[in-house]
Amino acid sequence: MGLRIVFMGTPEFASHMLNGLISSTHTVVGVVTVADKPAGRGQQLKASAVKVRAGEAGIPILQPNSLKDEAFLSELGAFNADVFVVVAFRMLPAVVWQMPPKGTINLHASCLPAYRGAAPINWAIINGETKTGLTTFFINEAIDCGAILNQCFLDITPGLTAGALHDRMLDPGVNLIKETLEAIEFNKAQSIPQASSASEKEAPKLTKLNTRIAFSHTGEEITNLVNGLNPYPSAYCILKHNPSQRLMNFKIFSGVFIAEKHPREGLSSNKDGLLFPCKDGYFCVQTLQMEGKRLMNHKEFLAGNDISQFTVSI
Numbered sequence: 001m002g003l004r005i006v007f008m009g010t011p012e013f014a015s016h017m018l019n020g021l022i023s024s025t026h027t028v029v030g031v032v033t034v035a036d037k038p039a040g041r042g043q044q045l046k047a048s049a050v051k052v053r054a055g056e057a058g059i060p061i062l063q064p065n066s067l068k069d070e071a072f073l074s075e076l077g078a079f080n081a082d083v084f085v086v087v088a089f090r091m092l093p094a095v096v097w098q099m100p101p102k103g104t105i106n107l108h109a110s111c112l113p114a115y116r117g118a119a120p121i122n123w124a125i126i127n128g129e130t131k132t133g134l135t136t137f138f139i140n141e142a143i144d145c146g147a148i149l150n151q152c153f154l155d156i157t158p159g160l161t162a163g164a165l166h167d168r169m170l171d172p173g174v175n176l177i178k179e180t181l182e183a184i185e186f187n188k189a190q191s192i193p194q195a196s197s198a199s200e201k202e203a204p205k206l207t208k209l210n211t212r213i214a215f216s217h218t219g220e221e222i223t224n225l226v227n228g229l230n231p232y233p234s235a236y237c238i239l240k241h242n243p244s245q246r247l248m249n250f251k252i253f254s255g256v257f258i259a260e261k262h263p264r265e266g267l268s269s270n271k272d273g274l275l276f277p278c279k280d281g282y283f284c285v286q287t288l289q290m291e292g293k294r295l296m297n298h299k300e301f302l303a304g305n306d307i308s309q310f311t312v313s314i
Helices: 012-022 049-057 070-078 120-126 162-185 219-228 298-304
Strands: 004-009 027-032 037-039 044-046 083-087 104-108 131-138 148-155 235-241 246-259 268-270 273-278 281-290 295-297 310-313
Touching: 004 012, 004 049, 012 027, 012 049, 012 083, 012 162, 027 049, 083 162, 104 162, 120 131, 120 162, 120 219, 131 162, 148 162, 219 235, 219 246, 219 281, 246 273, 273 298, 281 298, 295 298
Parallel strands: 004 027, 004 083, 083 104
Antiparallel strands: 037 044, 104 131, 131 148, 235 246, 235 310, 246 281, 268 273, 273 281, 281 295
16 A cells, blocks of 8 residues: 655755655655756756656655745645655754654664764765664654664775765665655554764764865875765865966865875875875875866876976965
8 A cells, every 4th residue: 555755855865765765665745855956057957856856757846945834834734645754855844844644754874873964974984984874763853863763784895985885875775765664654663762972973064174185184084085075075185386376176086095104295196196295104196186177087187287396285
């Protein structure tokens, strides 16, 4: 028979979860996503990935500017949903998450209570974790703090990027949501309140401040930061071109750590990449993007630039 579901989400990750529900025994009766936003050089309005998939499936779509708007709440209630499923969306007011009779569940890309927040995939890699996972839980008034319904676990293998971990989570995420909904449908769901602990690591929003590379850190820390921000938003530093005194953003997408007890000062290169001195050796940059340029490898960069003419701006 299945449940009547309203799905709420925005990015590609959420779109994959929606697609899994569309092909399930449940019925997605409505979708809530963000308003179309200007994007690209032409600033053309662009629909979210969730809106695109819902449109393809012929599912009614709501795009409210305010989740407390009376007209929106009326339309949402008219779907007569049993449960709301939320993936990578914004914080919901109580008037929304309390609406469905069987509750509102969220899929979060970590093993809660660890890595509550906006960027759990990124921060697990940045912090050098070897394991992570996914959690379904009932939404309550605090962000990512509701009672846990189900979890699955994944390994973070050496060199794994945020993009690769994102993709690795897609199918397990769909399965976890389906398992959770099946338990809810047949009244077998067992939720466990989250333990509160000040020691749990968090996953705050990624900013210009926390994505900038500090080459005073160890090579391992820099490697984790680069991998944890690849492909988006990418780790970066600011380089100064000494002859022109020009400052430019320098995005770093991949590289390897080369251990060296006494790294020499200044930027240089070898056959494997661009050598940036760090605390315990060199971070050897292999894929990069200069401000205003396309993504390139180190050989393409060296074909038109002398790395020794650059310094890292602190």
